[in-house]
Amino acid sequence: MPSELIIEFTVEKIIGEGRYGICYQVSHGQKTYILKQLKRGMLEKAGAKAQFEEDILKSLQHESVPRLIRKIEREDFCGYVLEFMEGRTFEDIIYFDKHVFEREEIYRVGSQLVEILKYLHSKSIVHRDIRVPNTLYDGQKVNLVDFGLARWINNKKYRADMDFAFLGDFLLHLYYSSFEFKGDKKRPWYDELHLHQKELLFLKRLMGVEQRYKSILEVEHEFYETFEAFILKDGAMLDKEEIYDLFL
Template identity: 85%
Template sequence: MVLSLFRRDKQYWPSEQFADYTIEKTIGEGRFGICYLVSDGQKSYILKQLKRAMLKKAGVKVRFEEEILRSLQHESVPRFIKKIEREDFNGYVLEFKEGRTFEDIIYLDKHVFEREEIYRVGRQLVEILKYLHSKSIVHRDIRVPNTLYDGQKVNLVDFGLARWINNEKYRADMDFAFLGDFLLHLYYASFELKGFKKRPWYDELQLHPKELLLLKKLMGVDQRYTSIFEVEHDFYETFEAYQ
């Protein structure tokens, strides 16, 4: 019994068959699970394998992602397809979303985001958050590895830390610092450090006053926004020239 608790989960390799799917490649591995790109011969999907040790340790917390994804219907969020439970596997199949992570686009491609593109990307994230918060869901993990982009459309993935908003431990405004940090990554893609002294972002980035205020309120440097509608209002005012 003790041995089975610590036995490593089976990892699946390209071309291997699993249920009705063929494993194409491993996309990534986190604390709670492993994600694979799979296909059924016609379409591609994401297979998420939940780690048994974490299922035992975290219990019901691991199930929040499944519960929340089942409740969502949004073009920028992967659709829950089905659950798979077997003796040697616990997990589910999700819709495959196109695009590369912003992490790869920024750090591998060295892509520079101009203001107009920052507006287009940010606008989509604000709309996604409006939808999630309207469903009483806080994502809590809007980061460059968890956002996909094909040059036009933004998709938000990895709902492993998402929770139902209760205005106590889980609040909607938790997403605002993540959104601010995400936007800072886009701004810093064009930043060139001059000299050796690193300064706070609000000193070293060349930001317009409205951009500075928006980011400070998202990050909590100034009084943080209390709702996504306040964020939306200031966001559109900040990027008025690009609408």
């Protein structure tokens, strides 16, 4: 409930509730934080898995990933205090605001997600949950939150390429924001959307419809190759650095 106190934090609003916990936007003094309360019953069932999120967040220092401020473990409460990240979820922006993402904005958003994934994978971390409810956007900057399913990459059960299908599905949500359904029969996304050949192949490889990319560096290279098919400067194609500077 708003204005309720949890430990020393004032609850501003409930952000969401999942299987393992409840997330609150809270304040303490003049500062805003995210307070994630973990459900003890689910923690006991999860066992060692419950420790992954804490350990992974402790290892990260990136402007688009929330910092773990502190852990709270008391008889009546178990959870984390996390850095508050600006922006609204892409889920709200797409489905409540009905915002239409044009190509330029899709690539600006996508380039930031690729950079975040480069950082995570360089730290041997796979996120496994890059979805529109877990990504925040303020019109310029993208933030990635909710590391509850993140794991250390071991190239067996947890592989880096698991993130690629999530990235592809996320981008499809942006493409579909401008889609107008006509007809009485739904078709697969690669038949419904009007995509350039390079876009189509890029998304198919992310989604595993075609041979999946082997690394985030390969994804990055193909992302900017796809970019170049659309972005022109005075009639000439931009190179990768110019594209990167333009959209970040």
